[in-house]
Amino acid sequence: MLTMKRPYQLTALVLFFFSVLIAYESLQLKYYTPLGPGPGFFPFWLSLCLAALAVAMFYQATFKKAAPRPADFVDTRVGYLRAFTMCTAWIWATLMLERLGYRLTMLVFFPLLLLSLGRVKGFLVILISILGSVVAYYVFSIFLSVPLPVGPLDWVFEPIDDLLY
């Protein structure tokens, strides 16, 4: 039977190396100053705590009976593909939001997700994409005063801009 032993051992190792990195970075900062504890004081002790916890986790995983691994710990290929699509859409938004502007970025973002996450009717895909990108832009920028990014190709929306602003 598969158990959680290996995942926790790996997690403990990652945490231990992370704590070493933090301890090293903390020591680059002042530990103590004439005014009292310096900027490195708190993180240094926290890194030691994390290292101790990583050791405790590794010990528990190795020497205590591990819990069985949940059936859904590793999912289906289709499931991973859906999650991958969501990440891809998000990365697209992160990279293009300030380059293309909110409206054009999200005009790609919404259909990409709607078509990949499940069966959605074509007219709904178009409607939601327009609502989520163009309409949401005006709602947020005009009614909620949240400035969303504009891009160099946003001149295509000029007629609507002229009408609303």
Next chain:
Amino acid sequence: MEAFKSLMDGFAICLQWQYLFFAILGCLVGTVIGVLPGVGPAAGTAMLLPLTFGMSPIASIIMLSAIYYGSMYGGTITSVLVNVPGEAASAITCLDGYAMARKGRAGSALAMAAIGSFIGGNVATLGLVLLALPLTAVALKFGPPEFFCLMLVGLSLATTLASQSVVRALVSAVLGLLLAMVGIDPVMGVPRFTFGEKELLDGIGIVPIAMGLFGIGELLLTAEGSKSSVIHTRLREMWPSYQEFKTSIWPIIRGTGIGFFLGLIPGVGVLVPTFISYAVEKKISKTPEKFGTGMIEGVAAPETANNAYCNAAMIPLFTLGVPGSAVIAILMSAFMMNGLIPGPFLFKEHPDIAWAVIASFYVGNLILLVMNLPMIPIWVSFLRIPTPILYTLILGFCVIGSYSAHNSVFDVGLTLFFGFIGYAFKKLDIPLAPMILTVILGPLMERALRQSLEMSRGDFTIFFTRPISAALLGLTAIFVVTSLMKMASKIKEDRVV
């Protein structure tokens, strides 16, 4: 008696139709802001501040206050319905509120949150009327050592949020504290853990962390198929059962007390009372293992504490002119823009305004209850939206929310990063709540610790020689020891980690 007479005068003003209109409008707008992930109370109140420039001082402050507590309730709605906290204070409600929604009890969770919020808010406002000055005097005795020890109590309670293992809960808590260290050092002004990235100089905002851990992490799990993707609820089950009412009475009372007391201490933040009240309920429950699976106490207590805190946090503002949180600071700026200085002189020079605003808190809480209970079917109907559409819309709102918090695409990227962390932690059964709590507590704790040691010139006995801090340390020790004992007995029983 004089306070009650002044309060009645305040009611006479705030019940005029134009102020009533602004209170209703504020509650509606606030609820919508709370529903939108990422646009939290602080961002929402700040965004809408310019709208009140043309209003009278009373109307402006009544509306902004209504937006504030309206957004608090709105945040609960998305926490319960889609497991995305509309604002950080509702993060803890995700644990049991969402679990209740998955069981078809979304209506009960929302109704109990509204009732708890109403009770908590009104009791706290009564405290504002009656106990403002004496209680604030107690809170004023809290120096940095007491404040640090109070944070330790919060932290030790956070470990009780652990699902299985205290070690995993502590890992989460320490990682949260380390995240809070990122940015400019508050005392020496030196950048820490920024790795040359100027976007990190201001630290990591709570929005990308909370939205990533709770929102994106859950969405990734759902999309992957680890959990059932469609939640169905029946409208006839929307009202809490008699048993749920009965079970919620004490959590509501305790939540009111915790929220009220912590509201008096400036800087605690709204997350702390919600997490502490949740942890207290779990600690004293006969079935703590069922928390996170849809316990009504897990919704009633934090939601009550949330609203009690919001109203009690007005006490230091009204009596001392000290804002206790970011939203209160924005409200304070609204006072000042209208030529009013919050503090003891406000009651002396502008008693009509001070008491009208206080009376409006009662009116606003009533409006929220009356408005939100009948609207529960509308919020519950959100669950009937097909999953691909609902999650696409949530992801879209999350993009807007994570961007608009600081107008930064860096935050959008960070949100995905924390989404991965949330996803991995859920797979590994590492609780997320301690991390969120310590991200908030971290800077406060560090500042209090360093100020304390500066006061004592590096002598750690300062924490033991002051009675309040010593008592709080004792409380921390009790919590830690009982948690460790519980874990040891669990390992003995199950031999499973």
